[in-house]
Amino acid sequence: MSKLKKMISWLVMMVFMLTVMVPVTPAYAFSIADLLGQANGSSEASAAAGGSTGKGMVDILLGLLMGRFLGNTLSTPAGDTGQGSSASGSVNAAPKELVGFYAEWWGADTSSYNSMMKNADVINTIAPFWATLQADGTVTDRGGNDHASVVKSAGQNDIAVLLLVNNAKQAGNTVPIHTVLSNPELRTKAIQNFEAYIKKYDLDGINIDFEMVPAADRDNLTAFMRELYTRLKPQGYIVSIDVFPKQDENNDVAVAYDYAALSKYADKIMIMTYDNHGVWSGPGPIADIRWVEKSLNYALKFIPKDKLFLGIAAYGYDWSAQGTQSLEHKAIMDLAKQHGQEVQWDDTSKSPYFSYTAADGTAHTVWFENSESLKYKLALLTKYDIAGAAMWKLGEEDPAVWPVLRDKFRN
Known part of the structure; x- marks a missing residue:
């Protein structure tokens, strides 16, 4: 002894x-x-x-x-998620949050609302796509269903609501987002309009979704977020931003996002780790797990993990010589059934896909996300202990994702 x-x-x-x-x-x-x-x-x-x-x-x-x-x-x-089987990891990791992007493509479109209400026990926050910033600093409402009713339903289920604001797209030589970001007076006007919108509908904060921002506006975007944060944060509002994924500072479409600087002026940063392939490319995975993890690793060099949210997709694309079409999960499954195609699995990218030939003889290839591919993305949340995930968009998803999400995010 x-x-x-x-x-x-x-x-x-x-x-x-x-x-x-x-x-x-x-x-x-x-x-x-x-x-x-x-x-x-x-x-x-x-x-x-x-x-x-x-x-x-x-x-x-x-x-x-x-x-x-x-x-x-x-x-x-979790081990090497690219080759793992499902989400797993440290039991004592911080609670994860699920943000559901919310959109109404026409007045009677209730798919996002229905998904939110059916899965309110899993969703912590929604970001409704209700507004667009114009070149003159005004904010136009995108319409859709009654905003007040959506906010009320969300509140009754303890779901926070962040106004998602995008930027008006380029028309000719005019780049609306550059016009606003490069002009201090227009930045102030835009922020005042955002504040008024948030207060009108009694929202919990804002989600900035400025895309295709010119690289030259990198410092201007940071200045805008600093001014927005300074205005809204003292009032108790949540300030968040969506950023393009990148693995270096050479990608023109993502250079404007100064990860380190933006993290000082945002409570949540959603990295849009989807559209790895899309309308600008040939067929391929929507979110190749290797690309997703590399993008996440790069972001973690600059963004605190407790502010970082991994973007996850609920949709897919159909590529053909006639163009590329974005499709929700149900439409994708209907196509596979209609053409008698079994869904295939690409083990390298951890993604589902299939091909078919249309009645007119046109060859099509479809890649998408489903409950199985989602498991590998969710494993990264545990592996790196980041804040959570943000899904685009509610209502387009594979119904089978909810048991998977429920295991990870149940409120």
Whole structure:
């Protein structure tokens, strides 16, 4: 017994000394569970996120010691998600939030509303696409169903509502978003109009969805978000922004998003990790898991994990010589059934797809997202312990995604 006590004492002393020598890990990059289980994760992903691989004697000793005190309260994070099976990971990770983008494409379109009400126990926040910023700083309402009724229903289910505002698209040589962002007076006018809209419908905050912002307006976009945040945050409103994914600063369409600077002026940052392929490309995955994870890793170099939301898609695209069409899940399944096609699975990208020939002889290829592909994206939430996910859009999804989402996000 005396020898055993000496061995235990020696082990504790060694652990203490080694612990003192280990550099402090940035709080935003990893949880305790990550430190204990990183050996099972991707070393490349770990390095990109700013930490070590967690291998070595220090980890083993720390694991043994902390395991003694913590028991089974911690579990190993998901491994290499690109090859894993489903969402899993540390049990003690911070609660995750699901944001549902919400849109009404015509007056009687209630698909987003119906999805919200049916799954209110899973959805924490909705961002209704109700407004567009014009070149003169005014905000036009996109119409749709009665906004007040939607807000009331959301509130009765403890769902926060953020006004989603996009930017008017380029017309000829005029770039409306540049006109506003580059003019301090128009920025102020736009922010005042946003505030008025939020207060009119008693909303909880705003979601800025400015896309195709010129690279030259990088600092102007940051200035706008700083001014917006300074105006709304003291009043208790949530300020959020959607950003294009990127893996370096050479992508023209994403350069305008200064991740590090924007993170200072936003409570939530939704990285739009979808449309990996789309109307501008040939057929391919909507969200190749390798591309998604690399984009997430890059974002985590600049954005605190407790502000970062992973964008997930609920739709697909049908490519043919006649063009590219965006389709919701039900329409995609109807096409497959109509043409007698079995859905195929691309294991490399973790994505479903199929091909068919239309009655006129035109060849079509369809790639989309479903409940199975979603599991791999959700595994990244656990692996990197980020704030949550944002799905575009409610009402277009595979009904089978909800049991999967419910396991991750139940309120």
